[in-house]
Amino acid sequence: MTDLYLLLTAFTLGLFGGAHCVGMCGGIMAALSSGMAPGKGRLLPLLLSYNLGRILSYSLAGALMGSLGWALQQQGSLVVTGMRTLAGVMLIAMGLYLANWWRGLVMVERAGALLWKPLQPYASRLLPVQSAGPALLLGLLWGWLPCGLVYSTLIWAATQGSALDAAQLMLAFGSGTLPLMLGAGILSSRLGDVMRNRTTRGLAGMLVILFGLWTLPGGHQQWLMQLFQPLAAGT
Template structure:
């Protein structure tokens, strides 16, 4: 189940990365143009994205740790969180396929935090060193984003902080191609990731996975013989 979670998170990052371009595209262009040579620009881009993904992983560990704490204290909390996570996955899939845009409201959760972080991010621009780019990525990872927050809420049901961190890492890696590719390749990738057929296929796959997670929780485990219930 762990590897399926990671695949779903990666797929969501990959297919939802058009949204990432909207949120971080300006910074990507700035980092590409601010440094003279192609090598320097590539190092800055990698540093920024490494920082961003590190923040996702840290946030995943924190949220999953909170979920684990709740589950340890209250037995039923584990079941509630897993049901909630499955519903969240379905909501994410609907967002991915452009069938329902409710997840944009999730962005309001982080607006208060971002208000305090934004001045620090502003001070790091324009980026002149890869160290600045890394720091900017670490801060920018907290930017209010329905896409990121939805995956984070999903990590509440992770078995451990390490698993929560891995889910967010897989999601972050899924966003990398669209963030690192430039020029004609970026346009082609964006076109591919925005293909309705591909997005619908990814959404249906994630919904099937979510229902598969949900069935044992409501006593309809199709693989009951192979499962041991706690």
């Protein structure tokens, strides 16, 4: 079972990365809403179905990456060290991205374009969405949209060396994106303002950077562990 503090970290990545998710999927949210004025009560089921499909895709990708991570870890301690190093670097990059100090993760999205290209026509055929089934299927497809934040989280999840643990982390990450992705109502609007606040993003970024530094192998973990002990004690 994945440690609670790891799940909370994954949830935080999704929550504070939600603004980026809205930018990537905002067009789909608008498409789901179009033509729904006569029966606005139908909109929430569509949004929930779409986001369920998207999060299921994240979890499936996590399971696949976790299986790959397990296979790689069987190759010896040197590979394990390399995976932890890569995960730490990616977490630091995510922290810089969340704080809006460096947006290099956007370059990672270009690598996923080859995967998304054959899926895009199928996703387009599902629009406009009028029922929960197509909305779920659209979410399942849209979950593979090139996204640096998702890819970086997947690399981190792969270091858990377990398909189940990695899937759980991606489920927590996807759940963190929900508040802003649902995007309707006063609460979501206010939450969006908070998430875009410079101070809030900076603090969130710093927390993720610290976790990334702790993930990196080396003797520095002892004093960094003292920073995380209060959180670990609380969980």
